[in-house]
Amino acid sequence: MEVKKNNFLKNYSSILLLLGGIIAGTILGLTFGKKIEVIKPIGDIFLNLLFTAIIPLIFFTISSSIANLERTDKLGRLFVIMIVVFLGTLLTSAIVMIIAVYLFPIHQDVILSKVPLEAISMGNTGDQIAGLLTTNDFFELLSRKSMLALIIFSFLMGFSTLRAGEKGSSFKSFLDSGNEVMKQLLNIIMKMAPLGLGAYFAYQVSFYGPQLLGTYAKPLGVYYGACLFYFFVFFSLYAFIAGGKKAFVVFWSNNITPALTAIGTCSSIATIPANLEAAEKMKIPVNVRNVVIPLGAPLHKDGSSMSSILKITVLFAMFGKDFTEPSTILLALGITIVVSIVEGGIPNGGYIGEVLAITVYGLPMAEALPVAMILGTLVDPIATVLNANGDLISSMMISRFSEKTKWT
Template sequence: MKFIKNYKSSLLLIIATLVGGCIGLLMGSKAAFFAPFGDIFLNLIFTLLIPLVFFSISSAIANITSSRKLGRILIISIIVFALTAIIAGIIGVISFRIFNPASGLSMDLFKGLTSDTTAQSTNILQKLVSSLTVGDFSLLLSRSNLLALIIFSILVGLGTMTAKDEGASFKAFLNSSSAVCMKIMNIIMFYAPIGIGAYFANMVGQLGSQILEGYLKVFILYLIISIIYFIAFFTLYAFIGSGKNGIKLFWKNATAPSVTALATCSSAACIHVNIEASKAMGVSDTLAKLLLPLGTNIHKDGSVIGGIYKIMFLFVLFEKDITMPSSLLIILGSGLLIGALVGAIPGGGAIGEMLILSLFGFPAEALAIMVVIATVIDAPATLLNSAGNTVCTMMISRFTEKRT
């Protein structure tokens, strides 16, 4: 009974996901009937997302008493996120090189998918600028400009922190608003089992009939690598974060973030769950509220592996060499750029895919191939991107708050 009481919410999410998946498999495309029920859940979360991110980040920074401490946190965060991305990228290159799921395939398999697809040029630098900043305050009130909102929230937090006594009332407002947003999210999460179950049923129902042989091989390889990375490397990261006790804390609280990531395929939708899980893993409230929204945009281990798989899949398909060390290094570097940097931009997935076309000179029809690959690996990629934020936060906490 104690076990059920402690893990009641997690068990409900698991059961809802399994039931939704079974319904999707049985009903196929007819499972689209459940889409509105899943959309209600996601719409509620996304509606709250803007104030939640703004007040969480702003209040977290405003409560930091030392600007030197903030700088230390951000520097260590970037180092941790970068190192885990490099490790993920190396694993992606090696695993694809060994198992090569695209072996034996040809472009003839994909003609039906690529006939209406054209590559469009885009100004990558201009897109980066427009994603980092917006021209009007009202444009911040949209999750399509989430990165710009995070930057603005950091500035507000810094302004409040440096204002000291003069900003005390505003800091109290930020803290109160952050607490209210968290309570609202708790209320929304009562609907989570129904919403996640419905969303998962629709996703499985729609995706099940669209996977071709090549995509299935990529999906299976990606899934296996994701499971290995999740179990082995996240356990290692948890040990680095807080020793043997860190491993226990991570696995005790990893269920809700993992299930939510798999079911929603949205890192943004997992922010609240990840914050609560990180705090249960021993991370301070201030650090959790600062790093989890930040990690949603810049921690992209799953996207790094996915980007590398897309590139190597096309290399094999268009008969380019993936055996030369120089080619593998270029692929690794491109995967890190596309997964970790471009992936942080709203709509960055499409930009990353067009960047691949530009960097390697692939024809226009390759764009549709990458879109399908991105679709079939979306769930496990989100798991590594989002649920991995919690264990990375544990490591960052270890080096910034002197945890043992």
């Protein structure tokens, strides 16, 4: 009996500490309110270390994974399956949210809150695509604001190493070594997670807590309820698709730390290290996890898909428009896919999706954007959980279909 107890503490100590930090932060935030801002720098230090380490981690993880591929056609099959899984889960999550707002309609006036608007670039489409996929200088790749450009560069670097063959073997060893070193660095940084996430979460609760119970209570209630339903029911279904009861147990035994990290950081990108570690414990093949998880963080967002539907629904209710037209719903589904691709994985990062929806539907930007921004901020924690855990469960399904992985 004592042995089982010791094994439990050993296996789940990091999760218990992380959960304890978040619970303590929540209690402190609710108890002391704005006064708790004094400990926010502790959370900022943790997040800054995490974000600083993530950029080289992504480079080494993707580059070394591609460089170690034995057959280039294997990657093509992986990409096709990944696109199908990503699009399938995105559309499923959006449809779940549409059903939720029909079952629990939002008919209320939304008070317009004055919030500072970010400067949003309105260049032509070609310039925006070029800026999304590439940078015009190498040093700009080292910013998490250029995630897609960094991922593309990492893929190209991996392919170049693969094509170099024997002459590139030393560089491949460098990539492998860098990948291992970055994993160890992230392990060291994550030791601070209970304290850092607790402090950051305390600030988030003290700052946004009152709004959760105010004007936005009903739409947020619908959203959080739908997300929890999707999280437990559909992620379980995806796990069964990936490998039946055994895959179900493997997923729910290993997704806790990534979920808690996502709640605490509100960032899919910051959750990449936790996802990679969980995927390794779950025995997902290295060539799958090292490609799918870093790529999924900026591109695959089930939670953001659901939040896009919520924002459109609230804005339609706010301006007295009908959301039941089939063409409106189809357009909303299209917007959710675009939003998932162009939005960044950083906390509260980029309001391109909101601007796109408001522009497409012809709503007044000055009145609509503040509401969409506030909703986006308030739904961020659970949306990030679905975004990040969605990458993990997707990697299981992709591994099943591409590598015939079986869980034991």
